[in-house]
Amino acid sequence: MTQLPAFDEIAAAHGHRCPGIAIGYKMAKAAAKWAGDAPVTVYATTTRCPLDALRHTFGLTDETLTIEDKGELHFILEKPNGEKLFIDEVPGSKIKNAEGDALRGKVRGGTASAEETARFNEIQEELLEQAFSTPDEKLFTLRTE
Ligand SMILES: [Zn+2]
Numbered sequence: 447m448t449q450l451p452a453f454d455e456i457a458a459a460h461g462h463r464c465p466g467i468a469i470g471y472k473m474a475k476a477a478a479k480w481a482g483d484a485p486v487t488v489y490a491t492t493t494r495c496p497l498d499a500l501r502h503t504f505g506l507t508d509e510t511l512t513i514e515d516k517g518e519l520h521f522i523l524e525k526p527n528g529e530k531l532f533i534d535e536v537p538g539s540k541i542k543n544a545e546g547d548a549l550r551g552k553v554r555g556g557t558a559s560a561e562e563t564a565r566f567n568e569i570q571e572e573l574l575e576q577a578f579s580t581p582d583e584k585l586f587t588l589r590t591e
Contacts, residue, residue, distance in 0.1 A: 448478040448486075450503055459502045464570050465541040466495025468577035469585055473533050474503040476588055477523055484525040491516040519586075532589040539585050541573050 451459075453471050460467045473496055477486075487510045490497050496519060501511060519535035546569040552558035553566045577585070 447483055448481045448504060450475050450478045456499050456502050460495065460498040462570070463567075463574055464495055465573035465577040467499055468574045469541070470496030470499025472577070472582050473521070473586055474499040476582065477521075477531060477533065478503055480531045480588075480590070481523065481525065484527070484529075486510070486523045486525055488512070489514070489522040489524075491518045491520045494519060497521075530591040532587075532591065534587050534589070536583075536585055536587060539580075541577050541580070541585075543569060543573065545569060546573065 450471075453468070456471055456474070457463045457467055460470075477500060481504070486504055488500055488504065488506055489512045490500075491514055493513060493515050497513070500506065500521060500523075504510070521533040523531040523533070546566060549558060549562055549566040549569070553563055558566065
């Protein structure tokens with residue numbers, strides 16, 4: 447059985463706390479339930495934050511993870527028996543706000559003041575909570591094949 451790590455562990459592996467890793471955690475939870483005991487390979491069309499939750503939960507390596515970055519949040523998980531799980535972001539469901547977007551560049555680029563960094567982290571926590579309180583089906587769909 448794939449064990450879903452604690453959220454804090456996944457956020458630490460990701461390097462920061464953000465709504466994207468919260469959504470990834472929700473996806474990983476559903477994926478771990480689907481996978482059961484089976485090892486999985488993952489095909490991803492994004493390098494965005496949610497990917498890290500799957501990477502960490504399933505211990506993905508270069509051999510088990512294929513990334514073709516198309517800027518879209520889609521994952522296809524496959525078991526050795528060929529069963530597949532498709533995880534697709536609901537279009538337009540990305541959790542963000544304009545103030546956070548404006549600060550992100552400065553914070554990531556290392557040019558933000560201490561105040562701006564604190565404000566950015568505060569916004570990220572709010573959005574993270576919003577991601578957790580939003581029902582899964584409003585964020586992503588699951589389909590098996
Ligand atoms: Zn992130």
